[in-house]
Amino acid sequence: xxxxxxxxxxxxxxxxxxxxxxxxxxxxxxxxxxxxxxxxxxxxxxxxxxxxxxxxxxxxxxxxxxxxxxxxxxxxxxxxxxxxxxxxxxxxxxxxxxxxxxxxxxxxxxxxxxxxxxxxxxxxxxxxxxxxxxxxxxxxxxxxxxxxxxxxxxxxxxxxxxxxxxxxxxxxxxxxxxxxxxxxxxxxxxxxxxxxxxxxxxxxxxxxxxxxxxxxxxxxxxxxxxxxxxxxxxxxxxxxxxxxxxxxxxxxxxxxxxxxxxxxxxxxxxxxxxxxxxxxxxxxxxxxxxxxxxxxxxxxxxxxxxxxxxxxxxxxxxxxxxxxxxxxxxxxxxxxxxxxxxxxxxxxxxxxxxxxxxxxxxxxxxxxxxxxxxxxxxxxxxxxx
Amino acid sequence: xxxxxxxxxxxxxxxxxxxxxxxxxxxxxxxxxxxxxxxxxxxxxxxxxxxxxxxxxxxxxxxxxxxxxxxxxxxxxxxxxxxxxxxxxxxxxxxxxxxxxxxxxxxxxxxxxxxxxxxxxxxxxxxxxxxxxxx
Numbered sequence: 001x002x003x004x005x006x007x008x009x010x011x012x013x014x015x016x017x018x019x020x021x022x023x024x025x026x027x028x029x030x031x032x033x034x035x036x037x038x039x040x041x042x043x044x045x046x047x048x049x050x051x052x053x054x055x056x057x058x059x060x061x062x063x064x065x066x067x068x069x070x071x072x073x074x075x076x077x078x079x080x081x082x083x084x085x086x087x088x089x090x091x092x093x094x095x096x097x098x099x100x101x102x103x104x105x106x107x108x109x110x111x112x113x114x115x116x117x118x119x120x121x122x123x124x125x126x127x128x129x130x131x132x133x134x135x136x137x138x139x140x141x142x143x144x145x146x147x148x149x150x151x152x153x154x155x156x157x158x159x160x161x162x163x164x165x166x167x168x169x170x171x172x173x174x175x176x177x178x179x180x181x182x183x184x185x186x187x188x189x190x191x192x193x194x195x196x197x198x199x200x201x202x203x204x205x206x207x208x209x210x211x212x213x214x215x216x217x218x219x220x221x222x223x224x225x226x227x228x229x230x231x232x233x234x235x236x237x238x239x240x241x242x243x244x245x246x247x248x249x250x251x252x253x254x255x256x257x258x259x260x261x262x263x264x265x266x267x268x269x270x271x272x273x274x275x276x277x278x279x280x281x282x283x284x285x286x287x288x289x290x291x292x293x294x295x296x297x298x299x300x301x302x303x304x305x306x307x308x309x310x311x312x313x314x315x316x317x318x319x320x321x322x323x324x325x326x327x328x329x330x331x332x333x334x335x336x337x338x339x340x341x342x343x344x345x346x347x348x349x350x351x352x353x354x355x356x357x358x359x360x361x362x363x364x365x366x367x368x369x370x371x372x373x374x375x376x377x378x379x380x381x382x383x384x385x
Numbered sequence: 386x387x388x389x390x391x392x393x394x395x396x397x398x399x400x401x402x403x404x405x406x407x408x409x410x411x412x413x414x415x416x417x418x419x420x421x422x423x424x425x426x427x428x429x430x431x432x433x434x435x436x437x438x439x440x441x442x443x444x445x446x447x448x449x450x451x452x453x454x455x456x457x458x459x460x461x462x463x464x465x466x467x468x469x470x471x472x473x474x475x476x477x478x479x480x481x482x483x484x485x486x487x488x489x490x491x492x493x494x495x496x497x498x499x500x501x502x503x504x505x506x507x508x509x510x511x512x513x514x515x516x517x518x519x520x
Contacts, residue, residue: 302420304453308388308396321420321453328493330420341418378402378457380424380449381417 001314003360007200007292008149008177008351009318013243014202020246021204024239032236033227042238049245056252057194058185059211065228066241069208070176071099073195076210076221076232077172078103078143081193082113084219087140089114093126094336097149099195100174101332104143114138124153124284124337131160141170147178150320150333150349151284152293154182161190170216176200176208180251181259181290192216198240202354203247207240254354262352263291265361269350270294272365277372283347284337295320297339297347300382301375306348309371315364320347342381388454389488391462396454399461401468403447410512414504421452421497423460425504429472429512440471448504455494459483459501472509478502 004012024045030038032046050061067073078100082090092104094117107113116134118126126144142164147154157173164171172193175184179194180201186194193216197208212218212231224233251258274280279299298306303321310317320331321344330344339347350364376382388396405426415422428445432438446468450460462483467475480498484490490498 300451302452302456304420305396305457308393308454312393312397328420341420345417345420378399378449379451380413380422381451 001363003315003356003363005315005317005350005352005356005360005364007353007356008152008349010199010205011202011353012355013204014247014250016250017203017243017246021239021243024242028238032238033225042236045238045242046236049241052245052249053196053209056180056184056248057211058187060214062229063186063212063214065210065212065232066236066244067208067210067232068206068237069199070097070174070195070197072221073197073208073210074099074143074172074174075103077193077195077212077218078107078141080218080221081141081170081172081216082107082111084217085140087138088112089116089136089138089140091116091118091131091134091139091142091144093118093120093144093155095120095124095148095150095333096143096145097174097176100143100145118144120153120336122284122338123288124148124151124333125288126155126160128156128159128163131163135163135167135169139167139169141172143172143174145174145177146184147175147182147290148284148333149177150331151295151337152177152290152351153284154178154288154290157191158189164192165190177290180248181255181292183255186211186213193218198244198247201247201251204240204243207237207244209244258354259291262356265352265356265358266291266294268358269352269361269364270296272361273368276365276369280372283334283339292352294350294352295347296350297334297343298372299343299346300379301372302345303347305375306346306371309375310348310364310368313367313371315367317351318349320349321345387491388458389490391486391488392455392458392490395458395461395487399457401447401461401464402449404449405445405447410508410510410515412504412507412509412511414507415452415456415500417451421450421456421500423448423450423452423456423500423504425460425464425508427505427508427512432471437471442469442471443467443475444469446505446508452497452500453494455490455497456500458487459490459498460504462486463501463505467505472512476506476509478505 028041030042032042054061176197179196194211199205283295303319334344408426409429412425430444448460483498
């Protein structure tokens with residue numbers, strides 16, 4: 001039995017997506033910049049895909065730039081805005097993905113930008129008042145993620161967008177975890193820049209996009225040909241782009257159905273775990289939360305050992321423990337919501353997907369309690385209580 | 386995480402887990418905020434036979450560990466390696482000895498074997514202190 005509960009890390013490519021991509025590897029393999037019929041085929045697919053992505057977020061196709069994924073989109077947006085302004089102040093949060101966090105750190109340390117990290121509180125949600133207070137004359141960019149990748153909490157980006165627009169500050173959001181799963185309307189939400197990725201929504205890896213609102217001046221991140229409106233040179237990854245568009249289309253069509261099903265399963269998971277395992281708790285808001293995310297901490301036990309035991313039982317998930325990371329640092333996200341290092345080490349993230357069944361969740365609920373119990377028996381921390 | 390067969394074996398079926406009531410020495414090392422913590426309990430006695438006859442040896446040894454798979458496996462391994470050894474020989478067990486017995490550890494997990502070696506040393510030190518107090 002193999003159960004994948006790590007859809008926040010990546011998802012399998014949908015069969016329909018794979019089918020849509022296939023011809024573009026060896027049949028319709030033209031370069032979209034070529035003027036012959038082979039090029040026409042590729043260009044047609046490119047234009048069509050761009051429109052599909054744009055339509056899902058109420059944007060214009062000319063506002064979509066294809067990139068290699070979330071990390072590139074975040075770097076592209078934040079750096080190119082920062083490099084083109086005289087102002088120095090950026091507002092972000094304490095719990096961004098490393099692809100935003102590290103970019104801000106780079107700008108702060110190497111280029112003397114000033115960064116304000118808004119707290120997110122125990123619920124893992126940015127407070128509008130904190131944002132209002134942090135804005136200064138010198139603020140030119142606000143970069144706040146839509147949904148958090150570890151705890152799945154959702155920020156009020158529509159309100160954030162409104163404030164930024166009023167103050168004439170550029171608003172970028174990392175929507176890698178929410179795109180295709182939550183309704184996003186870039187106009188209504190006053191979003192200026194938005195990062196998206198395909199592999200979180202049953203599309204291929206290595207492809208994503210950056211939404212750039214008309215009127216936002218963004219210099220190319222690197223120099224080269226005139227692809228992607230001269231903003232992102234390089235021969236387009238047509239199979240990836242086609243797959244991305246197909247994945248976005250499918251996600252958009254079944255968004256409500258998927259969310260309904262996953263919310264039900266997620267709640268069975270959370271309630272089941274909290275009811276049967278003492279000294280366990282949900283990390284982050286239960287309400288303002290992605291339907292696919294359950295991040296739970298277990299006192300007195302360490303995450304990697306839980307994860308390894310679950311892995312032996314065929315269940316794949318992830319942990320906030322330092323022992324499973326290359327840095328040996330506990331999760332900055334869990335720290336940001338007020339957890340101690342010890343609590344972070346003892347946290348597991350389960351992220352559900354389309355193919356997750358009630359049977360899968362029941363199996364998890366059966367195997368997890370004895371794993372925790374055994375590890376607690378072995379833990380010197382447990383006896384002290 | 387790529388662990389050796391031996392690490393996985395001891396992680397899933399660790400030997401000598403638990404506490405020793407009226408232990409002669411207890412070593413506590415690590416810190417939960419760092420993700421690993423270990424308590425080692427030892428019972429010391431004189432060897433009655435063999436080349437170490439009359440010398441103090443580790444008659445019994447048990448552990449409790451909070452930590453990753455590598456921390457649990459190294460804890461189990463050191464208790465097995467140290468049991469029956471003289472205090473002097475047990476103290477000499479290094480992190481490399483433990484890692485070697487385990488069929489290697491991922492480089493990032495080498496500090497776990499350090500913890501086990503330190504834990505045993507701490508327990509032996511604790512025993513000697515207790516003994517000195519009694520005199």
